Amino acid sequence: MNLLFDFTADKATKTIRITREFAADLDLVWDAFTKPEILSQWTAPKPYRAYIKEMDFREGGRCLTAMISPENVYHWSLAEYIKIEPKSSFSSRNSFCDENGKNLNNASSLTTTSFKAGGETTTVYVEKIFDDLSVLEMMVTKGFKEGTAAGFANLDEYLLSLVTSK
Template sequence: MPVLDVHRDEEALTVALTAEFEAPPVRVWQVFADPRQLERWWGPPDWPATFDEHDFRVGGRATYYMTGPDGTRAHGWWQFTAIDEPRSLEFDDGFADQQGTPVPEPQPTHAVVTFAADGDRTRMTVRSAFTSLDALHQQARMGMEDGLRLAAGQIDAILKEQP
């Protein structure tokens, strides 16, 4: 499994995932840049994602929903705040209503994703920063840490395919 660690730091109000892949950063980058690849792994295997919008540029927005085993849909959004291809990207990440409009609770997080070359491999780190300890605990109760681990665990299969 490519996931090396998922670490919660309550003092820093962060959850960070570290994973390593048998592919160069430019290839791992594509699993975020291409919405069809992104929706194959964003979300745990039993909650697959569908991206309705994916305007991958600074100031751009992505909207998506994840569909649970019983058909329940959980909607979300991203607002891209920084993109440095293929080294890093940043985005605000929040929940939305059925029309994709952001909702205030749970509070949005700010994600920083980095891709570092390590020979022929890439170390990817996804660090989510929370606005408060309550917000971090709320998402932890929702299964964020296990969800991240399961989601990122699906990337290897995508990377083995031709882009």
């Protein structure tokens, strides 16, 4: 199955928009984005791995995550959940941080992740609106598109393993 992946960066609005289809039902895809035991399995592009130090998926909660390099270097990020509409969307304020969640550069993005069920697929829409254009530019030039695509490919593998294990 050829699954849609669209990635656009709009410097004028300081926004990255991602659309990605997954060959799974809405419940499975929603869980993959909102349950730490699943999220940690797919979100890091190989050869990195993800470590979720804490995740409290509720409005006012947060998720403190590290991407760990093959050399064991930790790159921390924080998502602070603003609004959650179960199995529909969630929004968060995202930033690079230290291991305690303290913002490192006062730059962040407002991220909205939305889910739409289809026949045999679920489509995920991600919109990241950056406070600072230089952060968007850094993300684009440092491989954010490629890392996102690789993480989503990991999620494809995870979802396929659920289907084949039934």
